[in-house]
Amino acid sequence: MRLDRFVSRAAGVSRSQARALIRCGRVAVAGSIVSDAGRALAAAEVVELDGRPIALPQATYLMMNKPVGLLSARHDDYQATVLSLLPASLASRVHIVGRLDKQTSGLLLLSGDGRWSHRISSPRHNCPKRYQVELAEDLTADAEDRLAAGILLRGEPAATRPARIQRLAPNRVQITVTEGRYHLVRRLFAALGNRVVFLHREAVGGLSLDPNLGSGQWRVLSDQERVAVLEPPASASPKKA
């Protein structure tokens, strides 16, 4: 990271204020005053402002058991959003990582770390998301094959990526998808001539919703959980010989 960006974030000042601090000789790196605002910092180098070490603020990582009925949005003029469940001081430090529909419940991630969120949401990373679904009608025999083959949804240029199904009951399944298209799960089952009546996200990557979190509750992720999200779920890992 460039020195001026680091000082700006660590000291909570604008980029131009950070450059002014550096120009005035108030910033030291590894014990020496540095005047080059564009100097690249190595990870272990200590930066000091007026002789005191400064550090980047720790990003926040949360999981929430999203209740049905709240919008996955920062703000809405008419409807309550998931951020209303957090204290204001925390809500201002996070963004929503992969939205859920108003009528969908379950695992919602919130974070202040844009890179981490990008690894989860970017289509390039194929992060699997597992949902439990209740359907209006029993699932037809060929549904699994059609979902595995990919379905061309109305108005879309490309078929969906393969989705995996685990049947729990004639009208209840777990589905794992690796895309974040708008209303994807509801539209997949609609394309099969069915209708989703209950949709609940159970897992993202290798992280499952904490069963101790009641609807509307949230908690901070542990360091291990923060890493687990970026890994494949245990059941999707290649089997050892």
Ligand code: URA
């Ligand atoms: N697919 C949907 O249709 N809705 C969601 O909230 C998530 C995935």
